[in-house]
Amino acid sequence: MASEHSEYEEERNELIARLKRLGYLPKSGPIYDAFVKVPRHEFVPLSERPFAYVDHPLPLWDTGATISAPHMCVLILEYLQLEAGHIVLEVGAGSGYQAALIAEMVCPSSESSLTEELCGHVYTIEIHPQLVEFARGNLERAGYADRVTVIQGDGTLGYPEAAPYDRILLTAAGNAPPPPLVEQLKVGGILCMPVDQGSYQAMMNFVKQSDGTLKKEHLTEVMFVPLRGKFGLVSKKRWFF
Numbered sequence: 001m002a003s004e005h006s007e008y009e010e011e012r013n014e015l016i017a018r019l020k021r022l023g024y025l026p027k028s029g030p031i032y033d034a035f036v037k038v039p040r041h042e043f044v045p046l047s048e049r050p051f052a053y054v055d056h057p058l059p060l061w062d063t064g065a066t067i068s069a070p071h072m073c074v075l076i077l078e079y080l081q082l083e084a085g086h087i088v089l090e091v092g093a094g095s096g097y098q099a100a101l102i103a104e105m106v107c108p109s110s111e112s113s114l115t116e117e118l119c120g121h122v123y124t125i126e127i128h129p130q131l132v133e134f135a136r137g138n139l140e141r142a143g144y145a146d147r148v149t150v151i152q153g154d155g156t157l158g159y160p161e162a163a164p165y166d167r168i169l170l171t172a173a174g175n176a177p178p179p180p181l182v183e184q185l186k187v188g189g190i191l192c193m194p195v196d197q198g199s200y201q202a203m204m205n206f207v208k209q210s211d212g213t214l215k216k217e218h219l220t221e222v223m224f225v226p227l228r229g230k231f232g233l234v235s236k237k238r239w240f241f
Ligand code: SAH
Pocket: 065, 066, 067, 068, 091, 092, 093, 094, 095, 096, 097, 098, 099, 125, 126, 127, 128, 131, 153, 154, 155, 156, 171, 172, 225, 226, 227, 228, 229, 230, 232
């Protein structure tokens, strides 16, 4: 296993240096630690492994899904303002890579002296059966099976069994936060999602207020696959991926 990992050492270090230089990756701290710990090559299809450490999204076979570019995965960690102990719901497990990064932040591995109460959990829902199996296998191999639960189903309905959530992330673009997800978010919690704007998508944070309303913040422009399911994307525009 170790020799297999070292095969990617040089490319990993180059990517880390590049993301630091461009200002995406902090020089130290929990986001840096999470990014360095999660082996991205364990989360991409075999045919894509040579490109695992290129700062680009990669296709997950012909499913239409992609594993986001590393810089986007890092930005998402920043947007979510994660803390150890958080209970997080992700809609769109895909490869399981983003879920593993989040798991490293809500329940950091190894040498830390964290107590059990400070170990959070990630629930990630995936609608595509092939990707459910893929994400589960990747997370298990990379050592995240006890910190991430992969659920098959329509993520726009959420996962009430483990609600309420401190943070909710959607990695597919919709029109607005699906009502069941707003319901399952804690007051003061953040829901982060790409929102279709017609000609582009805006990454937005929605913070749940004590009266149940959402306060929104525009973060950046992005390009994610469409959100399927009951409260998925309704658009006249066709996205080509
Ligand atoms: N976060 C992933 C990237 C996901 S791409 C990673 O780190 O690799 C977006 C994913 O959302 C796709 O796998 C797609 O199948 C899934 N998806 C789209 N609509 C969904 C829905 N309603 N419920 C659950 N998953 C959904």
